[in-house]
Amino acid sequence: GIQVEQSPPDLILQEGANSTLRCNFSDSVNNLQWFHQNPWGQLINLFYIPSGTKQNGRLSATTVATERYSLLYISSSQTTDSGVYFCAVEAGNQFYFGTGTSLTVIP
Amino acid sequence: NAGVTQTPKFQVLKTGQSMTLQCAQDMNHEYMSWYRQDPGMGLRLIHYSVGAGITDQGEVPNGYNVSRSTTEDFPLRLLSAAPSQTSVYFCASSYGDGGPEQYFGPGTRLTVT
Numbered sequence: 001g002i003q004v005e006q007s008p009p010d011l012i013l014q015e016g017a018n019s020t021l022r023c024n025f026s027d028s029v030n031n032l033q034w035f036h037q038n039p040w041g042q043l044i045n046l047f048y049i050p051s052g053t054k055q056n057g058r059l060s061a062t063t064v065a066t067e068r069y070s071l072l073y074i075s076s077s078q079t080t081d082s083g084v085y086f087c088a089v090e091a092g093n094q095f096y097f098g099t100g101t102s103l104t105v106i107p
Numbered sequence: 108n109a110g111v112t113q114t115p116k117f118q119v120l121k122t123g124q125s126m127t128l129q130c131a132q133d134m135n136h137e138y139m140s141w142y143r144q145d146p147g148m149g150l151r152l153i154h155y156s157v158g159a160g161i162t163d164q165g166e167v168p169n170g171y172n173v174s175r176s177t178t179e180d181f182p183l184r185l186l187s188a189a190p191s192q193t194s195v196y197f198c199a200s201s202y203g204d205g206g207p208e209q210y211f212g213p214g215t216r217l218t219v220t
Binding site for chain 2: 001004033035041042043045048086088093094095096097098099100
């Protein structure tokens with residue numbers, strides 16, 4: 001299967017700070033998605049981004065498929081951004097998840 | 108739309124017992140899948156289905172069975188529960204071929220003693 005590595009594994013931010021989360025993957029993929037798992041365990045789809053750049057409010061993401069990585073940017077972080085951020089890639093109808101970046105935003 | 112629903116939310120089983128985790132979606136999605144999430148790990152794919160009557164194995168299929176008789180439902184069966192199957196189980200669905208977006212259910216927390 002495809003290996004998905006996320007960094008950093010843990011991140012603590014002061015409210016209002018910016019951050020960049022990285023996702024590296026080991027092979028060509030058809031699909032890449034970023035998810036946020038909130039402290040209650042719910043998984044929320046943030047971006048579907050197999051290539052290019054997308055923005056949604058304070059969040060944006062960039063995927064460079066030829067170099068097999070994706071970045072998730074969080075600007076002006078808020079306490080509600082806390083949780084675990086997962087990158088998932090799809091190839092051959094199967095999704096492979098990274099182990100996530102655990103983000104804690106402190107007021 | 109209710110989205111993706113899962114029942115039960117919590118379950119405790121004894122080793123050797125069997126049970127079925129239910130998953131249903133009302134978005135007419137073709138693709139459905141089951142994942143397990145263990146502490147400190149990402150989600151791992153157990154089984155998936157690209158449409159009614161079609162199922163296939165994911166990364167960690169051993170000890171689990173699935174069937175897909177309708178577009179809406181995708182139950183996951185544990186045939187003989189083992190402590191190693193203690194986990195949180197998520198069901199997900201999407202329009203097709205795993206994309207463009209996956210929608211997840213709220214999860215089932217299973218403990219096997």
